[in-house]
Amino acid sequence: MSDLLGIADLDRPTLEMILGLSARADLGRPLAGQGVALVFQKPSARTRNSMEMAVAGLGGHPVYITDAEVGLGSGRESPADVARTLACFHSLIAARVFHHEVLQQMAAAADAPVLNLLSDRAHPLQTLADLLTLHERFGRLEGLRVAYVGDGDNNVARSLAAGCVRLGAHLAIAAPVGSHLSAADLAELNSHAGCVTQTVDPAEAVAGAQAVYTDTWISMGQEGEAQSRRAIFEGYQVDPALMARAAPQAVFLHCLPAHRGEEVAPEVLDGPQSLVWTQARNRMRSARGALAWMLGVPA
Ligand code: CP
Ligand code: NVA
Secondary structure: OOOEOOHHHOOHHHHHHHHHHHHOOOOOOOOOOOEEEEEEOOOOOHHHHHHHHHHHHOOOEEEEEEHHHHOOOOOOOOHHHHHHHHHOOOOEEEEEOOOHHHHHHHHHHOOOOEEEOOOOOOOHHHHHHHHHHHHHHHOOOOOOEEEEEOOOOOHHHHHHHHHHHHOOOEEEEEOOOOOOOOHHHHHHHOOOOOEEEEEOOHHHHHOOOOEEEEOOOOOOOOHHHHHHHHHHHOOOOEOHHHHOOOOOOOEEEEOOOOOEOOOEOHHHHOOOOEOHHHHHHHHHHHHHHHHHHHOOOOO
C-alpha cells in the first residue's frame, strides 16, 4: 500500500505503471467491502465526483467528509489524529487541503495510505488525467512540446511540470515575474528525461507547442487577492491569437473550473482545439488508476 501525495514523489516507472492502470477498463474490485474517506477542505466538482464513482467502481464505499466534521482547518483535532481516526474505518484516506504539510502529517500517522486530492503544492490526479489525455491524442509524451501560460507557480503547473519531465516532454512556462518556479525547483525538474523552460513572454512559450495549458489566476484560498492577481496576469490570457502561434494541430488544455475572459478566451475554451471535456472525463480513469496502484493492484 502506497501514499500518493504528488507526481514529484514518483519515479518514471511508477508514473508509467499508474498511467497503465488508469488506461485499463477492468481493474476488478480491490476495494470490495471497504470504505474510502474523502475529506474536503475546499470545494470540488470533478475531483469529488470522479473519486466517488471510482471508489464505487472498484467495489468500495466512499464517504464524503467536509472540514466542518473533522476540523483540519480549525484545529479541532490534529491532522495526525484525524488520519488515525479515519483509518479505523477506511482502507484509504483521500484529502483536499490548503497546506500540503497536512497531508504529510496524515500520511505519517495513519495506517491507511493517503491520496492528495489537491493541495497548495500539487494536484497529482489532475496531472494523471492530463498525461492520459495527451497520450491518447499524440500517442506519446516523449519529445512532446507543451506550453503553460499563466500562474506558473501553482499546484497544477507544478504537477504538470513533474509529469512532463518524467515522461520526456518539454514544458515551456510563460508567467509574470514572481510566478515562476525557483531556480532550485527548475534544476530538480531538469534532472529528469524532459525539460522545463521559463519566460515572461507567452508568445515565446507557445511557439510551436503541440499543447497549450492554462489554469485560473486565482486559486482556491487566494480570493482575497483577486483584484491584484487579475492585474498581475493581464496579458497572459490564452486567446485565438496566442493559439495561432502554437503548432497547427495544437490542443488546448485546462483543468477547470475555467474563467472565460480571464485566463482563457471563450473562443478557445469552447473551440475545436479544446480538449477540456476529455480531460474532465479522464479524471475518473486517473482516479481508478491511482487507487488501484495505491492498493497494490498489479500492472
Ligand atoms: N480540476 C479540478 O480538480 O476540479 P474540481 O476543483 O472541481 O475538483
Ligand atoms: N489551481 C486551482 C486548481 C483548481 C482545480 C486551485 O488550486 O484552485
